[in-house]
Amino acid sequence: MSATPTVIPGSSAPTRPLSLDANRTKAGTRRRRRRGFGLTLLLAACSLTVLVPLYVTVSMALKSGSQAVDGEAFALPAPPSLEGIIEAWSLTNFPRAFAISVFVTTVTVVGTILLSSMAAYAISRNWHRRVFRWSFFYLLAAMFLPFPVLALSQVKLSGMVGLANPFGVAILHILFQLSFSVMLYTAFLRGLPEELEESARLDGASTAQVFWRIVFPLLAPMSATVGIFSFLASWNDFMMPSLIIADPSLQTLPVVQSIFQTQFSNNYHVAFSSYLMAMAPAVIVYLFTQRWVMSGVTQGAVK
Numbered sequence: 001m002s003a004t005p006t007v008i009p010g011s012s013a014p015t016r017p018l019s020l021d022a023n024r025t026k027a028g029t030r031r032r033r034r035r036g037f038g039l040t041l042l043l044a045a046c047s048l049t050v051l052v053p054l055y056v057t058v059s060m061a062l063k064s065g066s067q068a069v070d071g072e073a074f075a076l077p078a079p080p081s082l083e084g085i086i087e088a089w090s091l092t093n094f095p096r097a098f099a100i101s102v103f104v105t106t107v108t109v110v111g112t113i114l115l116s117s118m119a120a121y122a123i124s125r126n127w128h129r130r131v132f133r134w135s136f137f138y139l140l141a142a143m144f145l146p147f148p149v150l151a152l153s154q155v156k157l158s159g160m161v162g163l164a165n166p167f168g169v170a171i172l173h174i175l176f177q178l179s180f181s182v183m184l185y186t187a188f189l190r191g192l193p194e195e196l197e198e199s200a201r202l203d204g205a206s207t208a209q210v211f212w213r214i215v216f217p218l219l220a221p222m223s224a225t226v227g228i229f230s231f232l233a234s235w236n237d238f239m240m241p242s243l244i245i246a247d248p249s250l251q252t253l254p255v256v257q258s259i260f261q262t263q264f265s266n267n268y269h270v271a272f273s274s275y276l277m278a279m280a281p282a283v284i285v286y287l288f289t290q291r292w293v294m295s296g297v298t299q300g301a302v303k
Contacts, residue, residue: 060272084269097256107170108234109227112177120185143179169241173234181226188222228289235282
């Protein structure tokens with residue numbers, strides 16, 4: 001027996017049967033559940049590709065030499081041992097390499113935030129001028145030039161001007177981070193109201209005072225995002241320090257870990273201990289600051 005359409009009093013058009021709307025609602029709910037289940041499986045698979053190698057690294061680093069020789073990478077250390085960490089600490093001269101990496105990363109983060117924010121402010125507030133528009137497009141075009149393409153010229157230039165050292169690496173890190181950071185800052189600045197700046201100028205504030213006292217504090221969410229991206233890119237970089245710095249005693253932590261890799265031989269617990277010590281700072285920083293990364297990118301995209 002077919003469903004009879006219902007008619008609302010005072011209306012000439014019949015309405016849909018309530019059963020059809022209920023069936024469509026249930027069908028839509030089932031589709032959303034299946035889609036959500038599929039996305040959950042995909043995220044779980046992607047998480048395993050990261051968590052499994054991380055587990056193996058931590059497990060092997062906490063094993064003794066005899067346990068690591070057995071080749072049971074997935075077995076838990078019984079009992080845990082700091083033998084590999086202590087040996088890797090002395091072989092790589094970890095305190096010195098760690099201090100150099102901290103210096104390079106600190107200069108990179110501070111320099112990237114300051115230069116990118118000032119450049120983005122000048123571009124966003126002078127967008128009507130052709131020079132600033134083309135400067136922005138020039139910076140965007142630089143994003144498509146990877147370091148390996150420019151490696152030979154950068155090595156030659158850094159040696160000629162006496163920057164074949166950690167400070168020179170930090171300067172190159174800033175330059176290669178500039179394009180992406182300016183793009184983020186520019187997108188964020190376009191959403192900030194200009195009335196505050198105009199009020200400050202009416203009170204006699206200069207452009208520098210307006211930027212440092214009003215605009216720059218408002219850029220704190222995006223500055224956190226840019227700083228975190230700069231930190232991760234500088235701390236984990238291997239190619240640039242290995243090509244620019246000629247003195248092995250001035251190398252950063254990833255390069256030092258690679259140099260002493262030949263000394264580890266079959267001492268897998270020492271090798272994995274060095275991996276863990278090199279990547280632990282970046283992982284810890286990202287775990288504590290990931291919410292600022294997502295919020296900063298989202299705000300910049302929406303505004």
